[in-house]
Amino acid sequence: EVQLVESGGSVVRPGGSVRLSCAASGFTFDDFAMSWVRQVPGKGLEWVSCISWSGDSADYADSVKGRFTISRDNAKNSLYLQMNSLRAEDTALYHCASHGGTCHANFDYWGQGILVTVSS
């Protein structure tokens, strides 16, 4: 059974930083691209970032470019999101998701998400 479990969410002040982790199991992690997708409470889904299976390339939404960094450790079956210079509008439930291939393939499996709250 595929499992994606996020951790690292917290309450952080504007301008602060937080690092999210996603532990993957039940599939061959290093065969697939991985993404972070967020959901603002009461609103819709927004794709944040994607990283290739090898970790050699990554894409970011314009709203987070230059502030967030996605990475992965295939030896640990883990995905990460380093979030810096946080803003109130970054408050959301952050899901990690596996792709069916590259970053352009559908999101196959999702985690339940972890809440990040940016507030003074």
Place this chain on the structure above:
Amino acid sequence: QSVLTQPFSASGTPGQRVTISCSGSSSNIGSKNVNWYQLIPGTAPKLLIFSDIHRPSGVPDRFSGSKSGTSASLAISGLRSEDEADYYCAAWDDSLNAWAFGGGTRLTVL
């Protein structure tokens, strides 16, 4: 404002057929695969339809997808109470170089 446009809500009675639309443009739906997801609070989002019309194993055949031009649709037949959820369409957008989502449709089973 979402790149893909969905109705805010939809409803139906048990056993009915409901359709949810998703409208986009030539840079996303018009040239890329559309995927549909089901979101139930407290659970992980679930892939319902990929590549416009295909169902992953385990998804009931009551769920079906279609696409024409720059619009796509999700149909749910034989509506059941457990289908009450939020449904989202998604497609890669070549102009944005990013994934585009619809705003989501809240389905209520009356």
